[in-house]
Amino acid sequence: SGRGTAPQAAMQSAVFMAVRHGGRMERGGRRRSEPEEADKGRMKRTIIKDWKTRLSYFLQNSSSSNRRKSKKAGKHRNYFRPSPEEAQLWSEAFDELLANKYGLAAFRAFLKSEFCEENIEFWLACEDFKKTKSPQKLTSKAKKIYNDFIEKEAPKEINIDFQTKNMIAQNIQEATHTCFSAAQRRVYSLMENNSYPRFLESEFYQELCKKTPISRATQGT
Numbered sequence: 419s420g421r422g423t424a425p426q427a428a429m430q431s432a433v434f435m436a437v438r439h440g441g442r443m444e445r446g447g448r449r450r451s452e453p454e455e456a457d458k459g460r461m462k463r464t465i466i467k468d469w470k471t472r473l474s475y476f477l478q479n480s481s482s483s484n485r486r487k488s489k490k491a492g493k494h495r496n497y498f499r500p501s502p503e504e505a506q507l508w509s510e511a512f513d514e515l516l517a518n519k520y521g522l523a524a525f526r527a528f529l530k531s532e533f534c535e536e537n538i539e540f541w542l543a544c545e546d547f548k549k550t551k552s553p554q555k556l557t558s559k560a561k562k563i564y565n566d567f568i569e570k571e572a573p574k575e576i577n578i579d580f581q582t583k584n585m586i587a588q589n590i591q592e593a594t595h596t597c598f599s600a601a602q603r604r605v606y607s608l609m610e611n612n613s614y615p616r617f618l619e620s621e622f623y624q625e626l627c628k629k630t631p632i633s634r635a636t637q638g639t
Contacts, residue, residue: 473527473622477520505626509618512610524626528617529609536574537605537613540567544602548595560593568601578604 500520508515515521522538529535543563550556567576568586578601589597617623 473523477523500626502627502629505623508623512606512614515614515617524622525613525617528620528622529613532613532616534613536567536576537609539574540576540605541602541609543567544598547598550595553593556595557590557593560590560597563598564590576601576605577608 498520500518504518505521508518508521515525526535526538529538540563543559543566547556547559547563550559564572564586566572567574568578568583569575570583582600582604586597586601
């Protein structure tokens with residue numbers, strides 16, 4: 419019977435140690451949860467701060483661009499932080515977001531954070547291109563768009579298929595307002611189906627939809 423008690427004692431000891439070890443792990447897990455929560459809080463604040471910096475840049479550029487184009491004297495228009503109700507409208511349709519100056523700047527800031535801002539820059543360049551009236555300017559702008567966004571290893575090369583690129587290369591020889599239509603539709607669809615849903619789920623957009631402002635720094639530029 420003595421041989422039977424040794425394994426039993428050893429098993430009880432092992433269970434006791436396992437319980438103690440498990441208890442320490444649980445206590446340790448609870449102790450580590452506080453720094454993890456603090457890290458998450460700091461990360462969120464950093465994300466918001468980075469957003470504000472990029473957003474301020476795009477808003478300032480938008481305002482200064484309008485000042486250069488306007489021949490009238492006076493103060494340029496500031497783009498103020500939208501109301502939560504206005505921001506919520508952007509989730510109803512992608513066009514609602516692009517049509518709003520502040521929303522467009524916020525979306526550009528988001529795409530920059532995802533390292534794919536060339537998509538919205540190409541789309542904007544195409545919008546400007548379609549409004550060009552002078553045939554000479556149309557040709558020069560077409561070549562610039564091609565060099566910036568379309569050709570192989572362009573500085574802001576967009577992700578479109580080889581066939582579409584070839585078609586554009588041929589069309590810009592005698593530029594028309596529809597040179598980039600197919601490519602613009604592809605990029606629009608790419609943004610609408612991929613980047614736009616992620617933007618709506620982003621920390622910054624969620625903050626815009628809240629009643630409490632992020633900070634006074636985003637009230638206007």
